[in-house]
Amino acid sequence: MPTTGTPTSLSQGSRTRGGIGESTLRPDGTLKVTGEFAYSSDMWHEDMLWGHTLRSTVAHAEIRSIDIAEALATPGVHAVLTYDDLPAPVKNYGLEIQDTPVLAHGKVRHHGEPVALVAADHPETARRAAAKIRVDYAELPVVTDEASATAPGAPLVHEGRGDHHSGHVPHPNIVHRQPIVRGDAGEAAARADVIVSGDYVFGMQDQAFLGPESGLAVPAEDGGVDLYVATQWLHSDLRQIAPVLGLPEEKIRMTLSGVGGAFGGREDLSMQIHGCLLALRTGKPVKMVYNRFESFFGHVHRHPAKLWYEHGATRDGRITHMRCRIVLDGGAYASSSPAVVGNAASLSAGPYAIDHVDIEALALYTNNPPCGAMRGFGAVQACFAYEAQMDRLAAALDMDPVEFRQLNAMEQGTLMPTGQPVDSPAPVAELLRRVKARPLPPEQQWLVAGEEADVRALPGGLSNTTHGEGVVRGVGYAVGIKNVGFSEGFDDYSTARVRLEVIAGEPVAVVHTAMAEVGQGGVTVHAQIARTELGVAQVTIQPADTRVGSAGSTSASRQTYVTGGAVKHACEAVREKVLERGRRLFGTYHPAWATAELLLEGGKVVTDAGEVLADLADVLGDEAVELELEWRHRPTEAFDLRTGQGHGHVQYSFAAHRAVVEVDTELGLVKVIELAVAQDVGKALNPLSVEGQIQGGTTQGLGIAVMEEILIDPVTAKVRNPSFTDYLIPTILDTPTIPIDVLELADDHAPYGLRGIGEAPTLSSTPAVLAAIRNATGLELNRTPVRPEHLTGT
Amino acid sequence: MRVNFTVNGREQRADDVWEGESLLYVLRERLGLPGSKNACEQGECGSCTVRLDGVPVCSCLVAAGQVEGREVLTVEGLAEYAGNRAAGGGASVPGAATGEAGAGAARPGTAPHPGGSGELSPVQQAFIDAGAVQCGFCTPGLLVAADELLERVPSPSDADIREALSGNLCRCTGYEKILDAVRLAAARQEETV
Numbered sequence: 010m011p012t013t014g015t016p017t018s019l020s021q022g023s024r025t026r027g028g029i030g031e032s033t034l035r036p037d038g039t040l041k042v043t044g045e046f047a048y049s050s051d052m053w054h055e056d057m058l059w060g061h062t063l064r065s066t067v068a069h070a071e072i073r074s075i076d077i078a079e080a081l082a083t084p085g086v087h088a089v090l091t092y093d094d095l096p097a098p099v100k101n102y103g104l105e106i107q108d109t110p111v112l113a114h115g116k117v118r119h120h121g122e123p124v125a126l127v128a129a130d131h132p133e134t135a136r137r138a139a140a141k142i143r144v145d146y147a148e149l150p151v152v153t154d155e156a157s158a159t160a161p162g163a164p165l166v167h168e169g170r171g172d173h174h175s176g177h178v179p180h181p182n183i184v185h186r187q188p189i190v191r192g193d194a195g196e197a198a199a200r201a202d203v204i205v206s207g208d209y210v211f212g213m214q215d216q217a218f219l220g221p222e223s224g225l226a227v228p229a230e231d232g233g234v235d236l237y238v239a240t241q242w243l244h245s246d247l248r249q250i251a252p253v254l255g256l257p258e259e260k261i262r263m264t265l266s267g268v269g270g271a272f273g274g275r276e277d278l279s280m281q282i283h284g285c286l287l288a289l290r291t292g293k294p295v296k297m298v299y300n301r302f303e304s305f306f307g308h309v310h311r312h313p314a315k316l317w318y319e320h321g322a323t324r325d326g327r328i329t330h331m332r333c334r335i336v337l338d339g340g341a342y343a344s345s346s347p348a349v350v351g352n353a354a355s356l357s358a359g360p361y362a363i364d365h366v367d368i369e370a371l372a373l374y375t376n377n378p379p380c381g382a383m384r385g386f387g388a389v390q391a392c393f394a395y396e397a398q399m400d401r402l403a404a405a406l407d408m409d410p411v412e413f414r415q416l417n418a419m420e421q422g423t424l425m426p427t428g429q430p431v432d433s434p435a436p437v438a439e440l441l442r443r444v445k446a447r448p449l450p451p452e453q454q455w456l457v458a459g460e461e462a463d464v465r466a467l468p469g470g471l472s473n474t475t476h477g478e479g480v481v482r483g484v485g486y487a488v489g490i491k492n493v494g495f496s497e498g499f500d501d502y503s504t505a506r507v508r509l510e511v512i513a514g515e516p517v518a519v520v521h522t523a524m525a526e527v528g529q530g531g532v533t534v535h536a537q538i539a540r541t542e543l544g545v546a547q548v549t550i551q552p553a554d555t556r557v558g559s560a561g562s563t564s565a566s567r568q569t570y571v572t573g574g575a576v577k578h579a580c581e582a583v584r585e586k587v588l589e590r591g592r593r594l595f596g597t598y599h600p601a602w603a604t605a606e607l608l609l610e611g612g613k614v615v616t617d618a619g620e621v622l623a624d625l626a627d628v629l630g631d632e633a634v635e636l637e638l639e640w641r642h643r644p645t646e647a648f649d650l651r652t653g654q655g656h657g658h659v660q661y662s663f664a665a666h667r668a669v670v671e672v673d674t675e676l677g678l679v680k681v682i683e684l685a686v687a688q689d690v691g692k693a694l695n696p697l698s699v700e701g702q703i704q705g706g707t708t709q710g711l712g713i714a715v716m717e718e719i720l721i722d723p724v725t726a727k728v729r730n731p732s733f734t735d736y737l738i739p740t741i742l743d744t745p746t747i748p749i750d751v752l753e754l755a756d757d758h759a760p761y762g763l764r765g766i767g768e769a770p771t772l773s774s775t776p777a778v779l780a781a782i783r784n785a786t787g788l789e790l791n792r793t794p795v796r797p798e799h800l801t802g803t
Numbered sequence: 804m805r806v807n808f809t810v811n812g813r814e815q816r817a818d819d820v821w822e823g824e825s826l827l828y829v830l831r832e833r834l835g836l837p838g839s840k841n842a843c844e845q846g847e848c849g850s851c852t853v854r855l856d857g858v859p860v861c862s863c864l865v866a867a868g869q870v871e872g873r874e875v876l877t878v879e880g881l882a883e884y885a886g887n888r889a890a891g892g893g894a895s896v897p898g899a900a901t902g903e904a905g906a907g908a909a910r911p912g913t914a915p916h917p918g919g920s921g922e923l924s925p926v927q928q929a930f931i932d933a934g935a936v937q938c939g940f941c942t943p944g945l946l947v948a949a950d951e952l953l954e955r956v957p958s959p960s961d962a963d964i965r966e967a968l969s970g971n972l973c974r975c976t977g978y979e980k981i982l983d984a985v986r987l988a989a990a991r992q993e994e995t996v
Binding site: 014032034035037038039041042043044045046047048050051053131133216217218219220221267268269270271272298300301463465466471527528529530697698700701704705706707708709732733734738740741742744746747 | 821823831835836837838839840841842843844845847848850877878879881882923927928930931932934936937938939940941942943946962964965966968969970971972973974975976977978979980981982
């Protein structure tokens, strides 16, 4: 009995050309609307067991003992595993620092840390057996913020650190610290006519992807394991899984299952190692599916942050300098905290030309839940604060907030705080102009045909809390800058295998990469690139797995750039081989084979003048042309650990928002009426998908503005709201219309001139909404999300 | 316990159902119908939306025993259901059109998808065409809810659409393309009337 739910190839033909620049439809669309698309939680195998994770009920404790006897004796239970059962000398994993125990050893460092595993024949049996495991915790004092983490005698979250950041951090409870100094902020401050400073607080956001962590591990006859899982980067998972299983990487065959969203939350491992351990121990396939409660503990969150900013400006509206300090809470394990610190520091000045900066960003180790990647990755927190500062500076100068931003906006050629020049278009002022020029939605838009109030269009909605009484409108603007791709010298490559062959008389391109399709539409774009480069109508996208080289992560807005670039590169090389073959076979029939620029179009070899030389099918015959090639973008370099100088980034992405809100000032309820956005995408490979990314990113920014926050008890460091009942994400009623203005200013360094787009709209959405609420209420509002009590003062 | 009910027009029987199992669990794990998704198990996200005797419900909140003798429509049966409706079958759940697909407790993974005629319903096609599908995890529940709205209100206003779909969370799209899709399905539905 084979595994069901195994991903299959997606084949798509296109009656039109279906190349880049067209809004071709998703090749997986039909499967997804019929319910047949197999997500990782849909996998099924005969005889499979269900795995369950026992997680710590306290944040920081010594584990005195673990008693599994009763759990193991439960009928239907096949295995109970603890740290003592780990098979290899390597017991920890981690993206950058291997500080995360596969199962807790002697100590837990945060609420919800995995302690033991159970495999049973029914998920409820596994859950109930896990509840019978008796763990004797001796609670330890917790560190929860900078003050408690760096106080004299503070408990160390990790004793005896030896990682590559431990040598330069000022305290062992600081994961990584990145200062950036350029110019002379002190001297420049003396020239400022106005100086504004502020403290800002950014709450902990959850990715809240809808498909909870899940996967199926199937033990193989060679002693290895086949793992079907939803992840963002198969090869990164593999690199972390193999050592703790004590297996060579080639004995762990990973296949991407259907992924129900990611947004950064699947960059770290969740059930991967646990499922494999249970499968290898029991000799049976093991499926693990987190429920929503567990999902809140099963992945890292967006770093909450405390930020202090100071800006100065001259009376004519020029920014003199910026000083800031950004403290990110990394929680109990490092995850991607060091890279988040690098982003927060290097992007802390925003899309502005500021010659004199003094910047410090750091991430703490605390006993709060681990934080890592989420859409926007360090740039989001900074944007919230610097955009608030821009409005305050403009107000202090009595200037229009948009004009003030435009006056200081960076352009192509502007130096980043890191000394790196921005060497592609940076239309910051233009994006702001575009959102500002858009007509405002009508006043009192809740009045239906000028008569009755439709409560659905008012703050409070169907709760029927107002018919317009006490409702005031506000408008706010924000703009942001996000880096694209992995930075700071990381070898950020991707791999594509492309085959061109004739099937049933028609040329077909087969594209195989390990790119994680998480919903963003990478599979759509790969098919478009293959059609454009190889001139075929039919493209088959093979399932992503580890039988092909790494594609890197589906994060950092990088996949269309990097794996798209790899597919383009491989297609070009395949095309060249096909043309060589054509010259060899048919070159003597027509001189153009030797003299003209040749293209593949419409299933034919044509000259650049459009003359048809041969059918592709005839050139290929029975032979397939196949190549697997790696592709890299321009290299980057590390930031200097003292000055922060260095060409650390590949590309930048810019978006601007205008938010229009209506606030019920009596109840503190906010209704966002419209979130207009303008974004430069370089080149829209698929305009429909571009819009989807921009609207989705904008909505996640709206969520952290007015709704979303994981609440941590400050005394116990326990998570208080791990459910969709208590952690609210925007519904269709909370989300406004999102009109979009897309610019396409090519970046000459990137494939087709494209720009990574997924994250930028998440940055400026939040501060635009905050600015609009401030505009409506006159309140200072230095924290996000804004809750009713912040507006009513109650 | 044993539960007998109708799913997508076909009689189904599930044996050895534990009393605590939800309709969603029985559909997914016992009947081989994983189209309905489990994203919160609290009735907050709508990913598991099915119709129970015509009424949209979160199948995670319905105990399996409650569906005894009743009719369930899932995303897997949506195309056939909508096709029958368009053919003049009214709003009733289609009869057992192609025989007993799952007599006896169908083994997960072996049960054929009931209603897999290849034709999509207007709302399914519109979701694809409008770009309303990204990761797609919310899509099955949204489709069932949107189809029920269009059955009830053939030309819904935007406010109607938002109200009807307010129980269905989507994390990818920002909902704009979902609104587009429902508008498109409504417009196409009007054209064909």
